[in-house]
Amino acid sequence: MVKVGIIGIGFMGVTHFKALQQVKGARVTAISTRDPKKLNGDWRSIKGNFGDAGGQQDLAGIARYAEIDDLLADPNIDLVNICLPTHLHRAITIQALQTGKHVLVEKPIALTLKDADAMIAAATKAKRLLMVGQVLRFFPAFAEAHALVQSGKYGALRGAHLKRIISTPRWAADDHFEDISKSGGPALDLHIHDTDFVHYVAGVPQRVQSTGVVAKNGAITYLQTQYLYAGGGPCITCQSGAIATPSLMFEHGYDIYLEKATLQYNNLFTGDDIWLYPEKGQKRVLRPRRKEAFVAQLQHATECVAANRESDIIAAPLARQALAVCLQEQKSVLTGKAVNIKS
Secondary structure, three states: OEEEEEOOOOOHHHHHHHHHHOOEEEEEEEOOOOHHHOOOEOOOOOOOOOOOOOEEEOOOOOEEEOOOOHOOOOOOOOOOOOOOHHHHHHHHHHHHHHHOOOEEEEEEOOOOOOHHHHHHHHHHHHHHOOOOOOHHOOOOOHHHHHHHHHHHOOOOOEEEEEEEEEEEEOOOOOOOOOOOOOOHHHHHHHHHHHHHHHHHOOOOOEEEEEEEEOOOOEEEEEEEEEEEEOOOOOEEEEEEEEOOOOOOOOEEEEEEEEEOOEEEEEOOOOOOOEEEEEEEOEEEEEEEOOOOOHHHHHHHHHHHHHHHOOOOOOEEEHHHHHHHHHHHHHHHHOOOOOOOOOO
C-alpha cells in the first residue's frame, strides 16, 4: 500500500484527495494545511472551474498537520503530493525528496528552468521519483487521441489545433492565479497543459511563433502559438488563455487531422465523446472507456512508486521540457519573433 501525504488543501488538493479514494493500492495517510477549518474536514469553501465543491470530509484516521515540516517528518508516508502554488514548488519538493519521500508535484513543475533543474537534481541525488501532474495526458479524450495517433491506424499526423479558454478565476478570495510571481500567469499555469500535450503527440518543435494579449501587470492572458517542425513536420497551433467572460468558465478541445481521419473534441459541444470523421463512411462517435483523469494519473503515480519505476508519462524531465517551450512562447509574444527551442 502506497501511503500518500497531501500538502495544500485548495481546489487541486481536494481534487487529488477525492481521486485517491478510487485508486487501488494507495491511501491518504496525512494532509497539511494551515486552515483550522480544513484540518477539521470543513472544505465547503473550496471550489474551482470544474467538479464539485470540497464539501465536508471525514478525516478519521488521517494525520493532520498545520506545518509542512511535521508532515514531511511523518514516517507513515511514501509519496508526498504537493498541491501548492507554483512559486513554492522548488523548496517543498526538494525538502520532501531529502526526507526520503517520492514526490508528485502539481503542474507547472516550477516558474523557471533553474528551479526545475534543481528539483530534478535533488530527485537524482535522493534516488527518489519526481513526477509532475501534467494531467491532460490522462483526460480520456486526450489519452484516446494520443493512442490513435501513435497507433498509425489512420495514418500520420498532418495537423492539429488545440483550444483551452477560461474566464479569470474568481472562486477563491486567496487565489494566486493573477499574481504572475506566484503562478506565471495563464500563459504558463493554464497553457502548459496544451504545450505538454503537443509534445506528447508530436514531439518537441524546433521553433515557436506566438502572439498574445499582455495585461497591465505583465501577464500574458491569452496567446496563440504555431509549433514549427522541420522537414515537413505536422502543422500544429494552439490558443489558450483566461480571456473569456465570466459565463464561460472552461472550454477545451482539439481538431486533429490524420491522413485518413479527422478527430474533433470540445467539452462544450461533444461532451465526453470524440467525433471521428473517417476517410470513408460517416461520422462515428467514440466514447473512450478510460478512468477519470485524476484517478488515472494518481493510479499511474501509485504504480510507479510501488515498483520504484520512473514514469514514462509524467516524469519531471518531460514537464521541464514543457516549461522550457512555454517560456519561449512567452518570449515570442513579447518580441514578436519566432524563437528557437533549445534541447
